Amino acid sequence: MNISILGLGYVGVVSAGCLASRGHKIIGVDVNQLKVDMMNEGLSPIVEKDLPELLWEARQKNLLYATISVDEAIRDSELSIVCVGTPSRANGSLNTKYIEAVCEQIGTSLREKEEPHIVVFRSTMLPGTMRETIIPRLEKFSGKKQNEGFYAAFNPEFLRESTAVYDFNNPPKTVVGVDSDDIAKKIFSLYEGVPGPMIKTKIEIAEMVKYIDNNFHALKITFANEVGHICKNIGLDSHEVMDIFMQDTKLNISRAYLKPGFAFGGSCLPKDLRAINYMAKMLDLETPLLNSLLHSNNVQILNAIKKIMAFGKRKIGIAGFSFKEGTDDLRESPIVEVIETLIGKGYDLKLYDRSVSLAKLMGANKEYINNHIPHIASLMVDSLDELLDDREVIIIGNKDEEFTKLLTEAKDDQIIFDLVRIGDASNVEKRYEGICW
Numbered sequence: 001m002n003i004s005i006l007g008l009g010y011v012g013v014v015s016a017g018c019l020a021s022r023g024h025k026i027i028g029v030d031v032n033q034l035k036v037d038m039m040n041e042g043l044s045p046i047v048e049k050d051l052p053e054l055l056w057e058a059r060q061k062n063l064l065y066a067t068i069s070v071d072e073a074i075r076d077s078e079l080s081i082v083c084v085g086t087p088s089r090a091n092g093s094l095n096t097k098y099i100e101a102v103c104e105q106i107g108t109s110l111r112e113k114e115e116p117h118i119v120v121f122r123s124t125m126l127p128g129t130m131r132e133t134i135i136p137r138l139e140k141f142s143g144k145k146q147n148e149g150f151y152a153a154f155n156p157e158f159l160r161e162s163t164a165v166y167d168f169n170n171p172p173k174t175v176v177g178v179d180s181d182d183i184a185k186k187i188f189s190l191y192e193g194v195p196g197p198m199i200k201t202k203i204e205i206a207e208m209v210k211y212i213d214n215n216f217h218a219l220k221i222t223f224a225n226e227v228g229h230i231c232k233n234i235g236l237d238s239h240e241v242m243d244i245f246m247q248d249t250k251l252n253i254s255r256a257y258l259k260p261g262f263a264f265g266g267s268c269l270p271k272d273l274r275a276i277n278y279m280a281k282m283l284d285l286e287t288p289l290l291n292s293l294l295h296s297n298n299v300q301i302l303n304a305i306k307k308i309m310a311f312g313k314r315k316i317g318i319a320g321f322s323f324k325e326g327t328d329d330l331r332e333s334p335i336v337e338v339i340e341t342l343i344g345k346g347y348d349l350k351l352y353d354r355s356v357s358l359a360k361l362m363g364a365n366k367e368y369i370n371n372h373i374p375h376i377a378s379l380m381v382d383s384l385d386e387l388l389d390d391r392e393v394i395i396i397g398n399k400d401e402e403f404t405k406l407l408t409e410a411k412d413d414q415i416i417f418d419l420v421r422i423g424d425a426s427n428v429e430k431r432y433e434g435i436c437w
């Protein structure tokens with residue numbers, strides 16, 4: 001394929017070398033004449049393992065040349081890859097001025113072109129930037145419409161500097177956000193044979209995925225470093241600790257706990273966080289990440305309370321209030337906090353949880369329920385139907401499968417507020433609210 005690459009920085013030059021090595025004919029574009037000249041001499045403008053050889057070979061095979069002319073590049077290619085920088089402004093916001101300028105240039109060049117052109121954006125952009133800024137600009141300057149006169153897609157880049165060529169050929173995944181299946185196929189064909197899943201999704205989701213990836217990587221590094229400081233200060237080898245931590249692929253290095261939902265609770269997580277934070281404090285260590293977790297969790301509890309109050313209804317039913325389904329443990333259940341706040345504000349509450357009902361009669365938690373939360377126990381009803389009977393809002397508080405029935409049997413005037421994403425809500429879509437989806 002004839003491909004133009006706009007922006008010959010890290011991402012652009014690596015993409016140029018790697019795509020040329022796959023037999024594509026590349027036209028590189030940059031505003032920096034020095035970079036253009038270097039590329040035309042077969043030299044790499046950046047230091048990156050294996051890249052000089054790829055660029056040199058591409059030049060020898062006549063598969064690569066560079067120019068400062070966007071017009072020329074658009075005219076002579078069927079697909080463009082945009083890799084200009086998207087730096088931070090001083091206040092932390094995303095500076096889109098380079099990407100906007102390049103859209104104006106591409107748009108203007110597209111005016112003269114008859115065949116529909118594909119523009120693939122690899123520059124990292126906040127969700128919504130493509131739809132709100134990029135595509136309208138391309139439309140304005142080209143006088144053409146997205147998905148008719150041109151196709152704009154978002155294809156986030158996951159390479160890491162210093163291993164960029166290897167990463168280009170071995171990505172963890174390939175994600176293409178695009179409106180059209182045919183265009184997705186064409187973009188995937190650029191990466192044919194690379195490992196990892198090929199995922200077509202909405203443009204906005206693809207934009208978000210890139211941020212979540214990088215934010216999560218930052219979270220992992222920071223977490224490991226805080227663990228490292230605590231370990232060092234109590235004479236433990238942090239690497240040995242983390243080696244054991246990483247061998248747990250069920251709960252630690254796994255899919256567990258990564259779907260948005262309600263606050264954590266129960267008898268262990270809050271208590272153990274408090275203990276480790278206290279220990280860090282005693283060691284005179286700053287562990288801002290570990291310190292922030294309980295605060296963030298409390299904010300999630302407040303989010304639920306605010307949402308419930310915003311419904312403006314007084315008759316509330318809570319389906320499931322132990323901290324997770326299949327347990328009667330109410331210690332530090334975050335929903336118990338929600339319930340207590342609502343009681344304090346005078347709401348009319350009915351509560352149902354079959355595990356807690358059993359415990360109330362005979363379980364190990366009977367004493368806890370009777371002595372610590374009698375005000376909650378007195379609001380309990382014996383079946384889900386009693387909530388369906390007269391509640392204006394029903395809150396789904398844990399994943400007891402019995403609660404899926406609420407998504408089909410709720411009355412037309414009942415609001416369902418779901419803290420756990422219990423299932424397919426299409427039947428109650430208009431009256432359904434998820435806490436963070």
Ligand SMILES: NC(=O)c1ccc[n+]([C@@H]2O[C@H](COP(=O)([O-])OP(=O)(O)OC[C@H]3O[C@@H](n4cnc5c(N)ncnc54)[C@H](O)[C@@H]3O)[C@@H](O)[C@H]2O)c1
Nearest residue numbers: 007008009010011030031083084085086102123124157161
């Ligand atoms: N560097 C990485 O490891 C990496 C990895 C993944 C994603 N990204 C993202 O990719 C994008 C590019 O990153 P980078 O590190 O390659 O940037 P960079 O700053 O190294 O390079 C950007 C290039 O774009 C050129 N440019 C600016 N305006 C132009 C225009 N109108 N026409 C043509 N060229 C123009 C600049 O001269 C520069 O050479 C960013 O959004 C970044 O967040 C970077």
